[in-house]
Amino acid sequence: MLAVAGCGGKQATRAGDGAGCEAADGRITIATGNSGGVYYVLGGGLAQLISGNTKLKATAAETGASVQNIQQLVNKDYDIAFSQGDTATDAVNGTGPFAGKPQKIQALARIYPNSTHVLVRSDAGINTVADLRGKRVSTGSPKSGTEVVANRLLQAAGLNPETDVQAQRLDLAKTSDGMKSGTLDALVWVGGLPTAQITDITTSMKGKVKLLDLSALVEPLKKVNPGYGPGIIPAASYGLGADVPTFVVPNMLLVREDFPAANACAITKLIFDKRADLEKVHPAAKQIDKVTARQTDPVPLHAGAQQALAS
Secondary structure, eight states, X not given: OOOSSSSOSOBOOSSOTTOOSOOOXXXXXXXXXXXXXXXXXXXXXHHHHHHHHSSEEEEEEOOSOHHHHHHHHHTTSOSEEEEEHHHHHHHHHTOGGGTTOOOOEEEEEEEEEEEEXXXXXXXXXXXXXXXXXXXXXXXXXXXXXXXXXXHHHHHHTTOOTTTTSEEEOOOHHHHHHHHHHTSOSEEEEEEOSSOHHHHHHHHHTTTTEEEOOOGGXXXXXXXXXXXXXXXXXXXXXXXXXXXXXXXXXXXXXXXXXXXXXXXXXXXXXXXXXXXXXXXXXXXXXXXXXXXXXXXXXXXXXXXXXXXXXXX
């Protein structure tokens, strides 16, 4: 289970607690997400921050996001990965998309939360998630955290994601095109606030789309993963006129357990020392909080990150 309060993540058992906090020379790659999402924007900002303040040269890559990120992190295609906390929990427990295959990952920190968006065409007769029955719905990129949440959301509303909706596994750019062209009735997106591509849809389709209130599904979803919690999409996020109740899931930065402790310490420390620089890249970074950074259970907190967060 993903803890959202308490004493913090499990302590990693690998050596490194006494390591220094200066990164070594080298190159690292960061797995982010869809180009229209916050992972991609903040990942690029983090890469610049690392390259400009350490001996490491970092690059960020567009990906399908959480599930794919973890798979490719473990396969050593990337060194750092953005992920939703629920997906990371599935990975270490060997559940959900990682059923029977626990992944050896650790966390640098819990970061900002993702908000769940269910955006629908106003003329499609959709007022609740249950009304998505028979509708054309983008459930996110294949192997993304959005897809995991979309399927759980539909199930919580009594729908079978495979048979009760016309699910389309689309990235955010193609989802945007589908909403604008009328080939989609609704989308599910899980991301930081605001997400640029969602802003583009709500601006270009002003008065023609609305966000659904998801508050009735929070408790059923918490039974699936207690990391889900109530949240609000403020009216100002997308200019839709009113706050919309939703549910949120924490994000994490992940590494393999063999990631060098000094690099882990340096990067984690940098995130909090230079958070203001990340806020300039995207306002979601304002919600990165050292108080909650250690709350990564059941994902172990990397020894280097423990050192950075203890200072």
